[in-house]
Structures are given as structure tokens and as C-alpha cells.
Amino acid sequence: MTGVRAAAARYAGARVARVEDPRLLTGHGTYVDDVVRPGMLHACFVRSPLARARILGVDAAEALALDGVHAVFTAADLNPDVREAWYTLIGRDVPDTPRPPLAEGEVRFVGDPVALVVAADRYVAEDAAELVFVDYEPLPPVADYAAARESAELVHDGYPENVAGTLGGPPLDELAPVFDEAALVVRETIHQQAYAQVPIETRGMVAEWSAPTGELTIWTATQSPHEVRLFCSRLLGLPEQRVRVVMRDTGGGFGQKVAPQREDMCVMLAARKVPGALKWIEDRRENLMSAGQARHSHADARLAFDADGTITAAAIDYVQDVGAYPTPWPVGTAAAVGMFFPGPYRVPRGTWTSTSVFSNTAGLNAYRGPWQMESLVREVLMDQAARRLGMDPAELRRRNLLRRDELPYTNPNGMPYSDITPMETFEQALEMLDYDAFRKEQELARAEGRYLGVGTCTYVEPTTAAMALHATEGATIRIEPSGKVNVYVSGGSSGNSIETTVVQLTADALGVDIADVSTIQGDTAITPFGGGAAGSRSGSMTAGAVGETAAVLRERITAIAAHRLEAAQDDIELTGGRARVRGVPDAEVSLAEIAEIAYFQPAALPPGVPPGLEHSGRYHPDTPVIFANATHLCTCEVDVVTGQVTLLRYIVSEDCGPMINPNVVEGQIAGGVVQGIGGALYEHLAYDAEGNPIATTFMDYLLPTAAEVPTIEYGHVETPAPGPGGYKGVGEGGAIGAPPTVVNAVADALAPFGAEITRLPLTPESIVALVRAAAGREATR
Structure with a gap:
């Protein structure tokens, strides 16, 4: 590739107004509950009122007799249809924790979904849910994760002492001499309460099955539409190209909406069993009761100092509550707490252990900085x-x-x-x-x-x-015949303004006016695969994807311009939507003229330059x-x-x-x-x-x-x-x-x-x- 240059950045680094603000601030955003499909039905979950109980039977006769009720699904109806239920985010081979769509045999927290009612509208569905009779045999709950390892009761069979997993560094005994010889050792057990992401928009999904084509279309509140698509294709055993996921606007996620949860699984599974599109919108009480918890943990930590106040060692024993059904595998996040505990300090020696413990409460899920406990504990000890x-x-x-x-x-x-x-x-x-x-x-x-x-x-x-789902990011840039630019990325509007930043990056990369750039995001049918908004990745990964893609188009644009202007390609610069010959003010051609040649005058293209101005690229970070x-x-x-x-x-x-x-x-x-x-x-x-x-x-x-x-x-x-x-x-x-x-x-x-x-x-x-x-x-x- 030649040394083609775009003009110096005009937009990256600037306080450009958000392109999504006009629709969002005027109430013209499109959220899941705004999606209406012909003949759409509505779902409501029957949820357990007990933290732990054996399910002896489910009687839906009275609910089914209610006018407007189409179906009541139990575990026997939906769970056997599950093919695979693992997340691309962490991979197939991680020893994940149980995840049945509906409670089967036993409920494990208050709010555990036991049955799914489908009705003509939400009001009827809620009324019918109250008519579903579930016969429970109460069991002793494991309510306190801190005592769960000593409990005689198990949240899940097959997990002794209620431990979902443990990881750790070198044995603490190896550091004993350092702590013994320290001038000061501060040791404390810090407890953090459970709290939640509480997005403005609760969880929601519309799933529409087309039997003639064998295709499932999903509109959902998500941070990662391509993860939803991959998960759904595995869950149902459908080819990926038969699943389309659309996210328009998502009213916040903060980790809660990175990966599909059990209710999402139920809607996906039920969609093929009902005569119309199926909508589920969670209310606020359900969200606080069932969408998951985070942060609930404690840590026994210690820091050693010499007489001058220099840190000589750090150790942390971290224990987290993962509830009954964590999403996704929680053990890796717990390990991050230990690995990052030394923080930004010079710490010559250190070790850690982490333990993830089940309880009969809502499941742990990701929340903005899931390893946050390491900073809380370390900084409190520093002040002490x-x-x-x-x-x-x-x-x-x-x-x-x-x-x-x-x-x-x-x-x-x-x-x-x-x-x-x-x-x-x-x-x-x-x-x-x-x-x-x-x-x-x-x-x-x-x-x-x-x-x-x-x-x-x-x-x-x-x-x-750069791991699993997050390893690469794609972008497609299409310069239309008019010279206007569309950039396609997986992205989506979930509050991180990737719509605005990708437009800034693309405008700079191609040397065009920002007003001439639009972005299409959040639809798996037309956007390249990407990891979405998670792990503080969107800005740098999208910048890489746009950069990789725009570089190819710049090469093509400047080659056409050089041929048209009879100049050396290295002398072409792109600015303001025009290709100019450096040092020759009147020698220029607009991007629209270049697009005209690229699309409609293939015979006028220079040798080796393909027709059209569209390219897809993919970025993988070097680190x-x-x-x-x-x-x-x-x-x-x-x-x-x-x-x-x-x-x-x-x-x-x-x-x-x-x-x-x-x-x-x-x-x-x-x-x-x-x-x-x-x-x-x-x-x-x-x-x-x-x-x-x-x-x-x-x-x-x-x-x-x-x-x-x-x-x-x-x-x-x-x-x-x-x-x-x-x-x-x-x-x-x-x-x-x-x-x-x-x-x-x-x-x-x-x-x-x-x-x-x-x-x-x-x-x-x-x-x-x-x-x-x-x-x-x-x-x-």
C-alpha cells in the first residue's frame, strides 16, 4: 500500500454533539416495548414465592380457561428443547454452572421462573399467571452465602459445600516470612452488600418465528446482539443465518444485558410454539427480584509495610456470592479480583485466592467493573x-x-x-x-x-x-454513489455513544465532513460480527475496525483520483470530501465524482482497482x-x-x-x-x-x-x-x-x-x- 494520507484529524478529540441525541431527547427512540408485530402475543412468568422448594406439580387448568390465554409452558414443555446453552463470551469448554430455562424439580430463589404464560396482552397474561397453581414442598434455603460452605443443604447437587469454583495464586505460607518481618501489617475483612445495575429500561424481548422460512427474528434490549444470535442458534439448534437479532435503542445495560439470561431462553424456546410474535417486557419488581445481583462479597485482605511505609506484600482471600444461577461463569471474574489486588502500586510479593459460592438468591451477573472489590479493599486498607x-x-x-x-x-x-x-x-x-x-x-x-x-x-x-467474543471487531464502510458514507458496526445504542464516536472516526479516516457520515448498528443481518458493548472495549476496538477498513478504501479512492487528475497517488490528500493534489489548489475531484466512476464507469478505473467503494475489515489487537x-x-x-x-x-x-x-x-x-x-x-x-x-x-x-x-x-x-x-x-x-x-x-x-x-x-x-x-x-x- 502506498503512503496515502487522510487529512489530520478534525473530529476525533473534539466535543462533537452526539448524533443519537435528537431522537433520544425528543422521545423518538425505539425500545423493545415500542416494537409491535401483527398478531403479537405477550408473556408473563409465574415466579417462585419461596427461596427453595421442591416442585410437586403445576396446575394450569384455571389459567388456560381464562379468555385470551394461548398457552402455559412449564419446564417439561421448554427445557427438553435446549440443544446447547453456552456463551461465546467465555467459550464452549469453560466448566459453566447450571442454567435451565424454567425451574425443574426445584426452585432456587424467590423469583425463579416456574412457568411461562402466553396471552393476548400483558394484562391477561398477568391475571393468568396468578391462576397457575404450583404445589411446593418448602426446603431449607441457603440464604447466606458466607455460611453456605458450612451448610448441610446444597443449592445445586454436584457442587459440594455450595462452591461453584475456586482459583488462586501461590500458597499464602510462601509469603509468611514477609508478613512476619513487616513493620506493619494491616489486615481486615471488608464486606460489600449486593446491589444491582438498575437500567432505566428493564429486560425485554420480542421473538417472531417464521415457520415457512424457518427463521427467527428477535428484537431485544441487549449490549451484544451478535452474542444473542450465536447463543440462540445454539440453544435452538438453528443455523446462524436463520437467526436475526435487532437492537434499536437499549436503555442501559451496565453488564446486565451482555448475555441472554434464563427468561430470554424461555422466550426463544416458546417462540416456535405460538401462533404469533411473542413479547416479554420485565417490570421493575421483576428486575430487582430476578434480573441478578452483583458486588455481594467479602475479602480477608492484608498489606505489609516496612518502617518507611513502603509496601512489601499483599494478599487477599476473596469470597463472592453467585446466587443460584450466575450469568455467565463467575469464577473467572472472581479471579480478576485477586490478580488485580496489588493495583497501581509497587508490590514485590503477592498472592490471592478466590471462591465463588452458590446461595438461594438471584444469580450474579456482570456489573460495570466486575472486579471492583479489589480496589475497595485495597484502598480502604491503604487509608487504615x-x-x-x-x-x-x-x-x-x-x-x-x-x-x-x-x-x-x-x-x-x-x-x-x-x-x-x-x-x-x-x-x-x-x-x-x-x-x-x-x-x-x-x-x-x-x-x-x-x-x-x-x-x-x-x-x-x-x-x-482480546478473548473469545471480544477477540475481533468488524466494520463495513460503504461510500454510496452520492459520495455519502455509511459505516456498519455491530455496536448499538446502549448509552456508550458508539454511534457518535464511530462517525467521528470514519469522517477522519476518509477525510470527509461528519455530516456526510451515517452509521448502521445493532442488526445482525447487515452488520459485521462484533462483541458489542462490554469490557470497556467499544472505543478502541471500533477504532481499529474502522481504521483497517478505511485504509483499503482510501487506497482505492486516491488511486482513482490520481488517475483522474493525472497525478502521483502519493500526492493525493483527502479532506472535506474531496481528493486534492498536494500543492496544486485547483487540482481536485469530489468524493461523489470518484464514486460515480467507481460504480458507473468501470472502464475509467485505473488498472487493478476494483469497481465500487465498499469494504469490510476486521481488527484484532496486538496486545x-x-x-x-x-x-x-x-x-x-x-x-x-x-x-x-x-x-x-x-x-x-x-x-x-x-x-x-x-x-x-x-x-x-x-x-x-x-x-x-x-x-x-x-x-x-x-x-x-x-x-x-x-x-x-x-x-x-x-x-x-x-x-x-x-x-x-x-x-x-x-x-x-x-x-x-x-x-x-x-x-x-x-x-x-x-x-x-x-x-x-x-x-x-x-x-x-x-x-x-x-x-x-x-x-x-x-x-x-x-x-x-x-x-x-x-x-x-
């Missing part, structure tokens, strides 16, 4: 160590954070870091706050009886992991993972009488490489930060001792609102990654950094009381209890 050393937490971090000039660096658990800036983002965040000035303000406030605190978290985030990093910092005031936490300032210094669109980057950070604040202070997907969920409405499940979240301030450090454009992922970091930052800020505010935080969420009640307990200890001295 600083207090015991009589050192400011910022100074302790300065002594241990990796600097850019120390890279590449491999942590003791084998994670190879490169192109990150932990120290640099940390210092930028402190400077944005004016950290020293805040400490003086804090001192004056304490003298007045007000308790201010500051907390921070610096973390390393793996992005663009298995690209690392991003950030520092979060916040200040707060704690009312020690009421327990109320008021966040005062929130700062994020992010290094996600060069930004394709700073507005999109900051929007991704903000969304994650708010979710992390919710996890630290408000959200709790709670269960009672019998496994009954007690937070299945927004009356009980509290979310942060605009009133509780301060204005987020952004700083950026840009270190290019080894991939195309130097881009890194940014989708998950906000949710990783926010919980430890808020926890450390509250703990700093409560430092005069000697209170240490080891359990989330930090409700007003728990904060008051911490203060009272600390006062009680002081009174007994």
Missing part, C-alpha cells in the same frame, strides 16, 4: 495503614504509586502494566482539590464540631480484553489487554448525630489515552461515579434470613438522585495505548473508583472517633452506630 503509621494517606500513596517512567511493570500476580500514569493522575487530582488547603479547612471545621473528610482511590482498569487508570478524590461532611453524608466535591483524573470525544468520556465517567456513590451510600439488594428479597421496589431500593451527587470535576492525562489511535477503554472505571473514594472520605471524617469502616452500605444508621461504638470504646478506657 496511613492512620496507624501516623502518616497522611496521600503521602503513603506517593511512596508506593507507580510512575510512568517505571513502566512496563508486572505486578506479583502476573499482570503486565504499560502505558499508565497512576502517580500522575494522583497528583493532578490533589492539585485540582488543593489538598493542603482542604486539610487546613478540615482542621478548622473540626474545631467547630463539623466533620469533613477526604478520600481517594487510584486504580488500574483492564480494557479491550491481550490495554490498561487504563484513574484517580478519584472526593470530600464530604458527615453529621455524626444523624449519620447524613453530604458529598462536597468529586474529582476524577482519568487516563484513557487520547479521547475520541471528551463529552462521551466524561459522560461515561459520570454515570459510573453515580452508580458507585449509590453502592457506597444507598443501594442494597437485601434479603432476609429466609431468602426473601426485601428491596424489590424503589420505595426500598434507594438510588442516588441529582440532589445527592455533586458536580463532577474532570482532569485528563493522556498516555497513548499500543492500539489504534492510542485509545483505551473508559466505560467501567467510574464505578470502580467511586465506592472506595466515598468510603475513605467518610472514614477520614470519622477519624477523630477512631472508627474504621468494614461494611457497606454506609447508611445513616450504620454511621451513627460506628460513632457510638467508637465513643463507647473511648469511655471504657
Whole structure:
């Protein structure tokens, strides 16, 4: 290929307005519930009211007698039709956990789907669901995952001690001498509560079977339409080309909608058994009860320091609740917690263990930064160590954070870091706050009886992991005969603005005006295969795919232009939708004229140039993972009488490489930060001792609102990654950094009381209890 160049980037790096905003902000988006098909039927699930019970029988006679009811399916009707049920995301050979579409023989959590009612509309389906009689024999539930390994009861036969899987590093005994000789060892068990993704749009699907053609069309709320297609083809034993998946707009996913869950399986299986398209839309109570949980875990962790405050070793024993039916295999994510526990610090020695434990609760599924617990535990221990050393937490971090000039660096658990800036983002965040000035303000406030605190978290985030479904990404670019450009990627509108960024990238790659570029995404019938929105991969992977594809078209365009203008191809540059001869202002030809030649005048093409201006390319990253990093910092005031936490300032210094669109980057950070604040202070997907969920409405499940979240301030450090454009992922970091930052800020505010935080969420009640307990200890001295 010759040295053809597009003009310097005009759009990448700019705060271009989102192309999807006009339809979304005016209420013209198309979500699953907006899809209406001729003769469409509606589905509603009969769900278990018990956490664990044997199913003795299902009587649907009364439901079937209700006018408008078409069918009631049980496990006996749907489950035998399953061919294969594994996810491309993790591969065929992973020892996955059980996943029956409908409960068979036994229900395993409150909300477990037992039967599927199909009726003329949702109202009739719900009425009929209440008429389905299920005869249950209650069984003792395993409600507390932390005690599940000692329980005589099993959530699933074949999993002794209720353990779904374990992984680990070297034995802790190998590090015993390091911990024994350390000047200080901080060891704590940190507990995090279960909370959930809570997307604005709940789960939903419309499945339409065409018997004459043997084709199934699915409209669904998903982050990965091609995963849904592959999963469905395996589930039903259909050829892939007989399954079409369409996602239009998806109202948030945050991991919950990466992979099809059991209800999705049921709709796919039932679609071939009913006379029309089948729609299922989950209500909010179902979502909070059955769509899955995340974060519920604890860790026994320790950090060793020498007398100067230098870290000498780190170890973590991590245990997570995976509920009854995790999606997908949870053991790999648990391992990530251990492997990333050393974080962005110089840690010479380390080890880890991880254990995934079943319980009779909703299944674990992915949630923005699924390994987030490693940062929560590590950063809480760092602040505890600083207090015991009589050192400011910022100074302790300065002594241990990796600097850019120390890279590449491999942590003791084998994670190879490169192109990150932990120290640099940390210092930028402190400077944005004016950290020293805040400490003086804090001192004056304490003298007045007000308790201010500051907390921070610096973390390393793996992005663009090249594995299984995520290994490659495709793009097709078609320059139409008019000269306008269409770019096709798997993508889809799920909140990460890939519609906007792919248009920016394509406009720059071809040297055309952004107004002349449109994108088609989310339809497996016309878009190239891709992994979708997961793993902070979309930006860098799509940039690679667009780059690979556009390079071929640039070569073809400039060859045609050079031939037409009688110039050397190396002298052709593309800008503003025109091909110009460098240094000759009047020698130019428009892209529309070039397209005219390419499509309609094949005899005028230069030798070796094929007709048409369309190409498909595929990108595979050269590195298995690209690392991003950030520092979060916040200040707060704690009312020690009421327990109320008021966040005062929130700062994020992010290094996600060069930004394709700073507005999109900051929007991704903000969304994650708010979710992390919710996890630290408000959200709790709670269960009672019998496994009954007690937070299945927004009356009980509290979310942060605009009133509780301060204005987020952004700083950026840009270190290019080894991939195309130097881009890194940014989708998950906000949710990783926010919980430890808020926890450390509250703990700093409560430092005069000697209170240490080891359990989330930090409700007003728990904060008051911490203060009272600390006062009680002081009174007994």
C-alpha cells in the first residue's frame, strides 16, 4: 500500500454533539416495548414465592380457561428443547454452572421462573399467571452465602459445600516470612452488600418465528446482539443465518444485558410454539427480584509495610456470592479480583485466592467493573495503614504509586502494566482539590464540631480484553454513489455513544465532513460480527475496525483520483470530501465524482482497482489487554448525630489515552461515579434470613438522585495505548473508583472517633452506630 494520507484529524478529540441525541431527547427512540408485530402475543412468568422448594406439580387448568390465554409452558414443555446453552463470551469448554430455562424439580430463589404464560396482552397474561397453581414442598434455603460452605443443604447437587469454583495464586505460607518481618501489617475483612445495575429500561424481548422460512427474528434490549444470535442458534439448534437479532435503542445495560439470561431462553424456546410474535417486557419488581445481583462479597485482605511505609506484600482471600444461577461463569471474574489486588502500586510479593459460592438468591451477573472489590479493599486498607503509621494517606500513596517512567511493570500476580500514569493522575487530582488547603479547612471545621473528610482511590482498569467474543471487531464502510458514507458496526445504542464516536472516526479516516457520515448498528443481518458493548472495549476496538477498513478504501479512492487528475497517488490528500493534489489548489475531484466512476464507469478505473467503494475489515489487537487508570478524590461532611453524608466535591483524573470525544468520556465517567456513590451510600439488594428479597421496589431500593451527587470535576492525562489511535477503554472505571473514594472520605471524617469502616452500605444508621461504638470504646478506657 502506498503512503496515502487522510487529512489530520478534525473530529476525533473534539466535543462533537452526539448524533443519537435528537431522537433520544425528543422521545423518538425505539425500545423493545415500542416494537409491535401483527398478531403479537405477550408473556408473563409465574415466579417462585419461596427461596427453595421442591416442585410437586403445576396446575394450569384455571389459567388456560381464562379468555385470551394461548398457552402455559412449564419446564417439561421448554427445557427438553435446549440443544446447547453456552456463551461465546467465555467459550464452549469453560466448566459453566447450571442454567435451565424454567425451574425443574426445584426452585432456587424467590423469583425463579416456574412457568411461562402466553396471552393476548400483558394484562391477561398477568391475571393468568396468578391462576397457575404450583404445589411446593418448602426446603431449607441457603440464604447466606458466607455460611453456605458450612451448610448441610446444597443449592445445586454436584457442587459440594455450595462452591461453584475456586482459583488462586501461590500458597499464602510462601509469603509468611514477609508478613512476619513487616513493620506493619494491616489486615481486615471488608464486606460489600449486593446491589444491582438498575437500567432505566428493564429486560425485554420480542421473538417472531417464521415457520415457512424457518427463521427467527428477535428484537431485544441487549449490549451484544451478535452474542444473542450465536447463543440462540445454539440453544435452538438453528443455523446462524436463520437467526436475526435487532437492537434499536437499549436503555442501559451496565453488564446486565451482555448475555441472554434464563427468561430470554424461555422466550426463544416458546417462540416456535405460538401462533404469533411473542413479547416479554420485565417490570421493575421483576428486575430487582430476578434480573441478578452483583458486588455481594467479602475479602480477608492484608498489606505489609516496612518502617518507611513502603509496601512489601499483599494478599487477599476473596469470597463472592453467585446466587443460584450466575450469568455467565463467575469464577473467572472472581479471579480478576485477586490478580488485580496489588493495583497501581509497587508490590514485590503477592498472592490471592478466590471462591465463588452458590446461595438461594438471584444469580450474579456482570456489573460495570466486575472486579471492583479489589480496589475497595485495597484502598480502604491503604487509608487504615496511613492512620496507624501516623502518616497522611496521600503521602503513603506517593511512596508506593507507580510512575510512568517505571513502566512496563508486572505486578506479583502476573499482570503486565504499560502505558499508565497512576502517580500522575494522583497528583493532578490533589492539585485540582488543593489538598493542603482542604486539610487546613478540615482542621478548622473540626474545631467547630463539623466533620469533613477526604478520600481517594487510584486504580488500574483492564480494557479491550482480546478473548473469545471480544477477540475481533468488524466494520463495513460503504461510500454510496452520492459520495455519502455509511459505516456498519455491530455496536448499538446502549448509552456508550458508539454511534457518535464511530462517525467521528470514519469522517477522519476518509477525510470527509461528519455530516456526510451515517452509521448502521445493532442488526445482525447487515452488520459485521462484533462483541458489542462490554469490557470497556467499544472505543478502541471500533477504532481499529474502522481504521483497517478505511485504509483499503482510501487506497482505492486516491488511486482513482490520481488517475483522474493525472497525478502521483502519493500526492493525493483527502479532506472535506474531496481528493486534492498536494500543492496544486485547483487540482481536485469530489468524493461523489470518484464514486460515480467507481460504480458507473468501470472502464475509467485505473488498472487493478476494483469497481465500487465498499469494504469490510476486521481488527484484532496486538496486545491481550490495554490498561487504563484513574484517580478519584472526593470530600464530604458527615453529621455524626444523624449519620447524613453530604458529598462536597468529586474529582476524577482519568487516563484513557487520547479521547475520541471528551463529552462521551466524561459522560461515561459520570454515570459510573453515580452508580458507585449509590453502592457506597444507598443501594442494597437485601434479603432476609429466609431468602426473601426485601428491596424489590424503589420505595426500598434507594438510588442516588441529582440532589445527592455533586458536580463532577474532570482532569485528563493522556498516555497513548499500543492500539489504534492510542485509545483505551473508559466505560467501567467510574464505578470502580467511586465506592472506595466515598468510603475513605467518610472514614477520614470519622477519624477523630477512631472508627474504621468494614461494611457497606454506609447508611445513616450504620454511621451513627460506628460513632457510638467508637465513643463507647473511648469511655471504657
